[in-house]
Amino acid sequence: MCLGVPMKILSVNQEFGTAEAEISGFRQQIRIDLLEDVREGEYVIVHAGFAIQKISEEDAKSTLELLKDIFFDDEIPE
Amino acid sequence: MMKYLSEFRDSKAVRGLVEEIHAIPLDRKVKIMEVCGTHTMSIRKFGIHRLVEDEVELISGPGCPVCVTPVSYIDQAIMLAERDDVIITTFGDMLRVPGTEGSLEDRGRDVRVVYSPIESLKIAEENPSKKVVFLAVGFETTVPTIAATISEAHRRGIDNFYILEGNKIMPPAMRALLDDRNMQIDGFLLPGHVCTVSGYLQYRFIAEEYGRTAVVSGFEPVDILLAIREILLMVNNGKREIRNLYPRAVRPEGNRRAMELVNRIFKEADVEWRGLGNIPGSGLVLREEFERFRITQVIELPEIKSREHPLCLCGEVLKGKAKPEDCKLFGKGCTPEHPIGPCMVSSEGTCAAHYRYRSH
Numbered sequence: 247m248c249l250g251v252p253m254k255i256l257s258v259n260q261e262f263g264t265a266e267a268e269i270s271g272f273r274q275q276i277r278i279d280l281l282e283d284v285r286e287g288e289y290v291i292v293h294a295g296f297a298i299q300k301i302s303e304e305d306a307k308s309t310l311e312l313l314k315d316i317f318f319d320d321e322i323p324e
Numbered sequence: 325m326m327k328y329l330s331e332f333r334d335s336k337a338v339r340g341l342v343e344e345i346h347a348i349p350l351d352r353k354v355k356i357m358e359v360c361g362t363h364t365m366s367i368r369k370f371g372i373h374r375l376v377e378d379e380v381e382l383i384s385g386p387g388c389p390v391c392v393t394p395v396s397y398i399d400q401a402i403m404l405a406e407r408d409d410v411i412i413t414t415f416g417d418m419l420r421v422p423g424t425e426g427s428l429e430d431r432g433r434d435v436r437v438v439y440s441p442i443e444s445l446k447i448a449e450e451n452p453s454k455k456v457v458f459l460a461v462g463f464e465t466t467v468p469t470i471a472a473t474i475s476e477a478h479r480r481g482i483d484n485f486y487i488l489e490g491n492k493i494m495p496p497a498m499r500a501l502l503d504d505r506n507m508q509i510d511g512f513l514l515p516g517h518v519c520t521v522s523g524y525l526q527y528r529f530i531a532e533e534y535g536r537t538a539v540v541s542g543f544e545p546v547d548i549l550l551a552i553r554e555i556l557l558m559v560n561n562g563k564r565e566i567r568n569l570y571p572r573a574v575r576p577e578g579n580r581r582a583m584e585l586v587n588r589i590f591k592e593a594d595v596e597w598r599g600l601g602n603i604p605g606s607g608l609v610l611r612e613e614f615e616r617f618r619i620t621q622v623i624e625l626p627e628i629k630s631r632e633h634p635l636c637l638c639g640e641v642l643k644g645k646a647k648p649e650d651c652k653l654f655g656k657g658c659t660p661e662h663p664i665g666p667c668m669v670s671s672e673g674t675c676a677a678h679y680r681y682r683s684h
């Protein structure tokens with residue numbers, strides 16, 4: 247349950263503290279109010295609908311592969 | 325990209341590390357506990373426990389939030405869920421956890437699984453005549469998302485949203501395990517995503533007060549083997565330190581902004597853990613200013629005698645004192661399809677991980 251899923255930020259709505267984010271083609275609105283200054287194009291770890299930390303692109307991708315492996319038997323996590 | 329990935333899963337890297345581990349001179353088997361359900365799953369899935377079985381006894385600890393939630397909490401949640409005036413919102417893991425009688429899934433009237441606690445606010449706005457209660461279960465990783473939801477409800481003046489408090493924090497539980505003289509854990513794998521939020525400086529007591537080691541670890545097989553090797557080297561050299569081998573996602577101080585929000589809404593309290601009993605300062609409850617979000621403030625719940633299944637060893641499994649295989653029901657009366665205890669319900673529960681990867 248402490249699992250974080252990496253996502254890419256597509257666009258940011260600072261006023262509402264939300265962002266449009268994407269993972270393997272799956273798009274979702276997430277909250278970014280737990281982080282400072284999240285920008286378009288950055289990668290974040292998302293847990294329960296909230297971005298909890300920024301990470302690098304490579305780390306995002308390697309983490310994602312692992313998650314698919316362990317939890318989703320190669321399906322895309324939601 | 326592929327190169328980077330293969331670097332992590334490269335069996336050569338794994339083999340090299342395992343050889344290095346075999347070469348460390350140790351005069352006894354070293355006990356290492358992981359306190360994160362995702363580590364448990366990764367270890368079992370990739371069979372890491374077998375690769376290092378001569379050197380290390382890997383023990384699963386209280387790393388699954390649903391599993392450590394006491395049966396009395398589940399019973400309270402079920403009582404709330406049976407009322408006409410309540411909608412329960414919860415993470416999916418909670419649905420099938422057995423209470424003293426039945427589960428939320430088979431006894432609740434309106435129980436809605438949410439992906440994020442913040443979805444509860446929309447449900448509350450759409451159902452003004454109902455009380456919407458979020459089952460606030462989870463460790464440091466999850467707590468900020470609940471704190472943010474309460475802060476938002478407060479700001480927007482939503483007055484029919486509540487929580488049933490059940491959040492817990494990891495360091496006091498580890499202290500309780502270290503205080504148990506029968507356990508003798510040499511080192512801990514620290515939970516990667518818990519530390520993403522809370523940092524790892526607060527784990528220094530493990531070295532400073534107990535003379536043991538701990539390493540923040542990622543979730544890849546190579547990450548976990550690196551962390552195991554680090555602990556073995558420290559044990560071998562007599563070093564007692566806390567180290568971070570997951571800097572990709574973990575900074576020493578964690579996510580300050582998230583922690584500040586948590587501290588504004590919640591304060592520490594002594595709470596009950598399944599198996600581990602009451603642990604001082606190990607739970608989070610609402611501060612006075614936010615008490616109006618506490619459901620038990622508006623709905624009084626009758627005391628009932630909560631009872632766990634008499635044969636379920638989940639409590640002992642969570643302390644690392646029993647293995648799932650020691651339980652008479654493991655794989656027989658108790659499977660993920662028909663779970664008897666929470667350790668078999670949640671996918672990251674120790675019994676579920678052992679069952680799923682039992683051939684590994």
Ligand code: SF4
Nearest residue numbers: 637638651658665675
């Ligand atoms: S196998 Fe089932 S009954 Fe046995 S300890 Fe695990 S959860 Fe409890």
